[in-house]
Amino acid sequence: MSLLDHSALELLALLQSNQVRAEQVVTESLSRIEQLDPPIGSFLHVNHDGALAAARDVDRRRHLGQPVGALAGLPVALKDLICTIDQPTTCASRMLANFRPPYDATVVARLRAADAILIGKTNLDEFAMGSSTESSALQRTRNPWNRDHVPGGSSGGSAACIASDLVPLALGTDTGGSIRQPAAFCGITGLKPTYGRVSRYGLIAFASSLDQIGPMCRSAADAALLLQATAGHDRHDSTSADVEVPDYLKAIAQPISGLRIGILRQQLDSDVDPEIHRAVTEATYVLKSLGALCQDIDLPHSQYGVATYYVIAPCEASSNLARYDGVHYGFRATQLTAAELTASESADLESEGPLVRMYRRTRETGFGAEVKRRIMLGTYALSAGYYDAYYLKAQRVRRLIRQDFDRAYQQVDALLGPVTPTPAFRFGEKSQDPLSMYLGDLFTVSANLAGLPGLSIPCGITVQGLPIGLHLQGPSFAEPTLLRLAHAFQQATDWHARRPPTS
């Protein structure tokens, strides 16, 4: 029995009642990371000394009867594209391998204020571009349920460390499904909040109008706890919503009887894995048995979600990643002396000048293939002559997708469907065919395009032993509804309590 078998809420109760000390919790977390993470590879950086010092400080203050924050003593893992002043922030890219931000992201500041223990930084697809964490330039992360399979992505490290009980709480980010899909692949609970609910200040941007930070935990209740500590208006983020933060823990305790759920029949009956179809269908029976009212509903434009997404996200990314040019921070390709250049390189240097050459070498060497692909795609789509046909067209379809949701939420309180068409795939299965990888995002991208919340909870396990995710989506700021449905489901089932087989 490990302390980390407890949920975050249970741990918090143990800490508050002085049955365990923060230092014990953190020590246990650190030792589990040390013992169990090497074959999984969730962490890029472990804040060993800093975490222990912070835990001792919490214990000391609690001992002196001084006030402590809402998450005092709970270890939290951060996806490594959230800026931390005291730890490297790499985006799993060569470009930022040695980058140390001189500032904290707003969510990090809030976690510190809540006395959460920042235990380390987790692996991801480079700059969050990917759905398998395979595009990380720094390390491979494996699915704890089956190490031949990917953990999903881009928040693969955060998902894997939660699934392995290395920490009770983690933050991920979701631009097109990057919290929900790895949550589904790793059998955990992951919530992408409403756009604007959690500050993006200090979140290294992939696609600014789609990115959102959210909790990745073992249960909806723990997600409610972490969302509570991180949500809220931030004047440093112009796109942050000035909307009151409800009491999520109170909300999840409400019964779900009478809530109207729209079943995304089209998604369910499309080309999804039969085991996923069955598990999701069974989940609807559970929710019905708890009093939810189910009806089929359709989002007519959601079939265009992937096409829309793979215009808008790369366009924004191509601009967001222009700053990595080797001038002010990050990697810079070494300047070769004239003698070291090949003939063609000398010719390039001659025609472009040393600065452009430095830019191009830096970016060519600093970025991996997937990042380059998206930069190219976005640059192409925004370039003269293509803007209207691609970017503008996609922004119009985006509104149609949003309008579909608005219409649906006039009839129902939440939507239900699969998170992914397949369970976790094998390494290399899709990495050579970008389009097939992108198509895996079909069920998740629409929520990002529309700016609406979505949640993934475990609802089954395949014969092969891989987790299956249930997708719950809601209207703007309906996190309480989604968490309430998820919590009720988790009270009635034990899928969220299943653990990967220990090897």
Place this chain on the structure above:
Amino acid sequence: MTPPPTSTPPPVGAVRPYTVIVGLEVHVQLATHTKLFCRCPVKFGAPPNTQTCPVCIGLPGALPVLNETAYYLSVVTALALNCEIPAYTKWDRKNYYYPDLPKGYQISQFDLPMSCNGWLDLSDAQGRCSNRRIRIIRAHLEEDAGKSMHDEIAGRADTRIDLNRTGTPLLEIVSQPDLRSSAEAKAYLTELKLLLTYLGVSDCNMQEGSLRVDANVNLHIPVGSGTPEEIIETPIVEIKNMNSFRAVERALDFEVDRQYREWQATGKQKGEMPKQTRGWDDIHEVTKPQRSKEESSDYRYFPDPDLVPVTTTTDQLEAIRSTLKELPAALRLRLITDYGVTPYDADVIVNQGRTLADYFLAVADQCGDGKQACNWVTQEVLRSMKEGNLTIESFPIPSLELGRLIQSVQAGKLPRSRAKEVFGVMLEQILDLDTTLSRLGIQAVDSGALTDLGRELLAANPKVVADVQAGKEQAIGALVGQAKKSNPNVDPGVMRQILLDLIRQSAG
């Protein structure tokens, strides 16, 4: 293509066989405390890279938030330029790579600028150009880039980058190509700068880069004899690196001649070659082609997802409009109609800036005589400022004291003949009027005493009286001299009049 004409350029001073077409893009730094999208200070002259933060360095994860004051100042300016302010405006990213642009894009406004379709009237009573209305295409807000220093010292090939200026709020004001000469361009810039300083939206300091000008220029050359006349347009050239209004004037003059000569030599017309950018070389007084960035025109503008749109209601605009300060043109008109100042003098006073205009107004209001106030301010005050290298802010004679000085002259308390002497002492010794008068022993002489003195003098000099009565009025001068000798405070003009009146009375 029309074959190049064989005629030589006309001699200087001759009527030029073409029309000069100039449009100006003016970048004005707005008078804020902080940058456009972060709260770093914008103080000029700080040590390099000491006024930066994650936002303006473009560090990963940092996000922009619009400066409320910068937006307000841009609306104030746009209203003063008679622009339309659309109800909705947004922010766009202009993508290009340059080391002083740390994000790899500039936040600017592309297709929906915060203002458009305005104008600026040029009414130059000093005669440098005719009255013209110059249309403004648009004015939009954008962030400035940093500074690149290209080291020319041998062996140090690196370019050094200072990001203090990065993110400074700029208002870009783009005119229609309505300007027809370098003189008009200068007059436009002068009036624009005056307007901006009157509004207090910018200090317009060109040395510190608070006001920068780029010019687009080409020629319209009439050819053939058909009606309507066929016009050939030369390729448009953008001129950069002009560091003063004088440089703008000279660069335009140079470029106009160069384009005409080039057209004569090559016959190249607009559209036959890409738009060229040339830099003004202030030392050699020539424009030189700048290396064109190979794909620089593909800026891939798109709406900045990190910033939200700005909307403005008519009520908000009217509220701002009602707080607009008096503009130079309105003040000129007021000086002419309310203060009796000539259009020429109104121009002189107003063009010196709001502080001098306020000084004039205070002087005039104190003494109640606009014309006299104008004479004193445009002559004595401006001359003394120039000689002493003083600004009106540091001018030693406060406006109310000058007003009282003029009043004293009008009231006869201070002889007109000694007024400039008094002014000089007040200026040199930094004294107020009363102290100066008493130091100089100038006391008011009441008219009763003067009349008594006059009677005495006339009684003692019957010959002068007779001469005057015989029509030799100038004879009175001797008595005025005697009067001044007996009392230095006597105003010669006043004394002369009293003496003449007394003679007339005795004759009557």
Place this chain on the structure above:
Amino acid sequence: MKIEPADVSKVALLARLDLSAEEMQAMAAHLSGIVGYVQQLQEIDTSGVEPMAHAIELRNVMAKDVVAASLSRDAALSNAPRHDGEYYLVPAVLGE
């Protein structure tokens, strides 16, 4: 929608990438595939539909013009690949 290596080369310069001949081929194939897939958007009637650039309908978010602390110069330069303690250093910019 076929994207040729020549188009790729142009875009790579715009994006300041420096693809090898091999990468260029693969990139052309991948981009063609994705852009081809994206073509399906053209079948949707979007006339009269306003483009949606933001996921949240916010307006007029502004901050007061009050100075806040800047980074120290050391902190600002701390991540720079090359600096001289005062300035960021980059290879010479030609032609300016």
